[in-house]
Amino acid sequence: MIVTMVQAINQALAGELARDDRVIVFGEDVGRDGGVFRATEGLFDKFGPERVMDTPLAESGAIGAAVGMAALGLRPVPEIQFMGFIYPAFNQIVSHVARLRNRTRGRFTAPLTIRTPYGAGVKALEHHSESTEALFCHIPGLTVVVPSSPYDAKGLLIASIRSDDPVIFLEPTKLYRAEKQEVPEASYEVPLRRAAVIREGRDVTIVAWGAMIPVAREAASAAEAEGVGVEIVDLRTLSPMDRETILASVKKTSRALVLHEAPKTCGLGAEIAATIGEAALLSLSAPVMRVTAPDITVPLPKSEDLYYPNAERVLRAIRKLMEY
Amino acid sequence: MIERFDPLKGDRLRVLGDDGRAAPDLDPGLGDATLRSLYERMVRTRLADTKALKLQRQGRLGTYAPSLGHEASQIGLASAMARDDWFFPYFRDLGAYITLGYPLADYYHFWMGNESGMRTPDGLNIFPIAIPVGSQIPQAVGAGIAVKYRKLGVAVVTTFGDGATSEGDFHEGLNFAGVYRTPNVFICINNQFAISVPRSRQTAAPTLAQKALAYGFPGVQVDGNDVLAVYVATREALTAARSGKGPALIEAFTYRMGDHTTSDDAGRYRSKEEVQEWERRDPLARFRLYLGLKGLWDDAYEKEVQAAATELVEKAVADAEARPQASPEDVFAYTYATMPPDLAAELAELQASLPEGRR
Numbered sequence: 001m002i003v004t005m006v007q008a009i010n011q012a013l014a015g016e017l018a019r020d021d022r023v024i025v026f027g028e029d030v031g032r033d034g035g036v037f038r039a040t041e042g043l044f045d046k047f048g049p050e051r052v053m054d055t056p057l058a059e060s061g062a063i064g065a066a067v068g069m070a071a072l073g074l075r076p077v078p079e080i081q082f083m084g085f086i087y088p089a090f091n092q093i094v095s096h097v098a099r100l101r102n103r104t105r106g107r108f109t110a111p112l113t114i115r116t117p118y119g120a121g122v123k124a125l126e127h128h129s130e131s132t133e134a135l136f137c138h139i140p141g142l143t144v145v146v147p148s149s150p151y152d153a154k155g156l157l158i159a160s161i162r163s164d165d166p167v168i169f170l171e172p173t174k175l176y177r178a179e180k181q182e183v184p185e186a187s188y189e190v191p192l193r194r195a196a197v198i199r200e201g202r203d204v205t206i207v208a209w210g211a212m213i214p215v216a217r218e219a220a221s222a223a224e225a226e227g228v229g230v231e232i233v234d235l236r237t238l239s240p241m242d243r244e245t246i247l248a249s250v251k252k253t254s255r256a257l258v259l260h261e262a263p264k265t266c267g268l269g270a271e272i273a274a275t276i277g278e279a280a281l282l283s284l285s286a287p288v289m290r291v292t293a294p295d296i297t298v299p300l301p302k303s304e305d306l307y308y309p310n311a312e313r314v315l316r317a318i319r320k321l322m323e324y
Numbered sequence: 325m326i327e328r329f330d331p332l333k334g335d336r337l338r339v340l341g342d343d344g345r346a347a348p349d350l351d352p353g354l355g356d357a358t359l360r361s362l363y364e365r366m367v368r369t370r371l372a373d374t375k376a377l378k379l380q381r382q383g384r385l386g387t388y389a390p391s392l393g394h395e396a397s398q399i400g401l402a403s404a405m406a407r408d409d410w411f412f413p414y415f416r417d418l419g420a421y422i423t424l425g426y427p428l429a430d431y432y433h434f435w436m437g438n439e440s441g442m443r444t445p446d447g448l449n450i451f452p453i454a455i456p457v458g459s460q461i462p463q464a465v466g467a468g469i470a471v472k473y474r475k476l477g478v479a480v481v482t483t484f485g486d487g488a489t490s491e492g493d494f495h496e497g498l499n500f501a502g503v504y505r506t507p508n509v510f511i512c513i514n515n516q517f518a519i520s521v522p523r524s525r526q527t528a529a530p531t532l533a534q535k536a537l538a539y540g541f542p543g544v545q546v547d548g549n550d551v552l553a554v555y556v557a558t559r560e561a562l563t564a565a566r567s568g569k570g571p572a573l574i575e576a577f578t579y580r581m582g583d584h585t586t587s588d589d590a591g592r593y594r595s596k597e598e599v600q601e602w603e604r605r606d607p608l609a610r611f612r613l614y615l616g617l618k619g620l621w622d623d624a625y626e627k628e629v630q631a632a633a634t635e636l637v638e639k640a641v642a643d644a645e646a647r648p649q650a651s652p653e654d655v656f657a658y659t660y661a662t663m664p665p666d667l668a669a670e671l672a673e674l675q676a677s678l679p680e681g682r683r
Contacts, residue, residue, distance in 0.1 A: 024473070050473055055500070056496070056499055056500060056503055058492075058496040058499065058500070060462065060492060060493055060496055061462045061465070061493070061496030061497060061499065061500050062462075063462075064459065064461070064462025064463045064465070064466060064493060064496070064497065065462050065463070065465050065466030065469060065497075065500055066466055067462075067463045067466055068412070068451075068462070068463035068464055068465060068466025068467035068468070068469070068470065068480075069466040069467070069469055069470045069473075070466075071451060071463070071466075071467060071470075072410070072466075072467050072470035072471065072474065072476075073470065073474070074470050074473065074474075076466075088492070091456055091459060091493075092459060092462070092463075092493075095456045095459060096456075096459060096463065100452075101658045101659070101660075101661070102439065102658040102659055103439065103442055103452050104442055104443050104444065104452050105439060105440050105442075105443035105658055106443070106658050107443045107444050107446070108444075108451065108452070109661070140659050141659050141660065143660075163661070164661035165660050165661050193664060240660070240664035240666060240667070241666070243666060244665070
């Protein structure tokens with residue numbers, strides 16, 4: 001079946017709702033409306049208002065409720081309408097979701113999957129283009145996942161819902177309908193905590209995720225024309241991070257570039273660069289480079305081009321790496 | 325009965341008078357053994373609380389939030405609960421923990437600085453204490469949603485202080501409960517202070533109980549120093565919740581006799597006279613009068629109760645202090661369901677740096 005990412009997500013949710021009656025999908029507009037991006041379309045009619053619940057407009061209340069539901073044996077899958085609106089729930093996520101297992105030595109756990117559309121590039125309103133994944137990667141206990149394709153979106157979401165750990169599942173809005181891909185109709189898991197080498201190359205490793213993957217691919221093709229072989233590591237699970245795959249690739253290529261659409265300072269690129277520095281310094285032919293958004297607030301759509309990393313910037317960084 | 329006491333009219337449910345006499349139409353008519361067990365739990369709580377303060381001053385227990393003055397509220401509400409009901413506490417609930425059968429040694433162990441003390445024993449439906457104020461309220465509502473969904477037929481009790489009613493989570497939680505008609509009983513222990521800030525600075529509303537009305541369910545203010553008043557109000561709210569009639573808010577009007585925590589000095593923000601006035605309303609003393617009038621209390625019984633409570637407390641302290649320090653593996657083990665390789669590497673690196681006895 002050829003589907004978009006948002007359709008693949010819908011399939012994953014439908015499959016898990018059908019398979020496991022502990023799974024409850026809820027959030028603002030996820031019920032009758034089917035979600036503002038249509039990710040939950042048809043689920044309310046198929047599974048009813050107890051399984052697919054519209055909630056009052058209150059993010060902390062929803063995530064707090066998810067903690068209590070999880071403690072009583074359910075598998076809540078709350079949706080936060082946009083990542084820019086997740087902050088009211090930050091206290092619940094950091095103070096409870098992430099550490100419930102630890103606080104109770106495993107007596108209670110919070111196996112919930114918080115889905116939220118994320119990232120810029122769709123000319124959205126203010127607060128609708130956030131890419132603050134690093135805030136969550138910094139919190140022990142959370143798993144942070146970002147798919148970059150319909151196939152991965154379905155398999156990673158299913159794996160997240162089945163995971164016994166809480167997952168922040170970030171869905172790149174730019175990719176929701178960007179490409180269609182053949183996706184099996186049956187349920188399948190794409191394993192968490194595993195990065196994927198999605199393009200092989202001998203000269204430079206690009207580590208990226210989510211909506212930066214198409215940018216990386218475009219830059220890689222351009223570099224190819226210049227005779228530079230680019231390998232792309234799609235991180236997929238940002239935390240806990242698959243350092244092994246990153247390091248194996250960098251040891252092969254000897255050059256690394258981290259590409260993310262979040263601002264540079266204290267972004268995940270810093271963590272990845274430090275990892276490479278700690279474990280693969282002597283394999284490097286050049287310093288690790290970062291291509292990221294600048295350290296500014298996401299501009300409104302007319303200036304978004306100044307913020308969002310593009311293939312041109314990546315290509316220039318690749319050239320620098322090669323010339324070093 | 326709750327509905328008879330209208331918070332908008334300033335009504336407050338009270339069973340026991342200052343003289344220990346019960347209002348006949350409100351007295352729940354509990355049997356002698358039950359009445360005595362309420363009293364014994366109150367004594368146990370007070371002794372256990374006093375002991376915790378002593379241990380803190382001796383450096384044997386960490387920062388501690390004392391329960392002095394809250395015994396009637398804590399024991400009243402917890403005694404009304406059934407074994408299968410769920411409890412989402414805040415951080416000043418010693419009497420409720422004791423009443424619900426939480427091992428006192430575990431409780432001490434937690435306040436001594438050990439995570440394992442907050443592992444609720446299997447079979448007890450008690451969530452860990454909530455220190456971020458009010459954050460347990462929406463969680464309790466989520467538990468209520470799960471109870472309804474799974475048709476468990478139980479109720480969910482959550483406690484919080486007067487300060488918590490200013491938090492967004494209070495509003496969001498109670499609002500969800502009203503919308504979904506969850507089986508929740510919200511109990512606000514209004515002890516007049518959020519550390520130093522008085523109740524009058526939390527809200528311009530005359531009572532906290534009346535806030536329930538805006539969420540579409542009943543609220544009642546009760547005398548929080550009257551164990552029977554808290555008991556009857558909670559029992560009624562629990563019965564309604566279990567039978568699908570929806571949530572309720574109970575405001576237990578009491579006073580924090582001690583400091584906020586052992587790091588606080590309440591003398592900085594309230595007068596001795598005010599505290600002395602509340603000492604005259606001591607919840608144990610009032611209930612003792614009631615028991616005395618019923619012929620259920622005398623000096624010999626008091627001695628017996630004190631001795632039994634002292635023994636229990638000392639045993640719990642000895643038990644808690646005898647427990648070994650958590651191993652590094654244990655401290656790391658519960659971050660994820662399975663430990664990521666990087667975390668295992670961090671653990672190994674840490675262990676290598678530790679002295680022999682701490683590895």
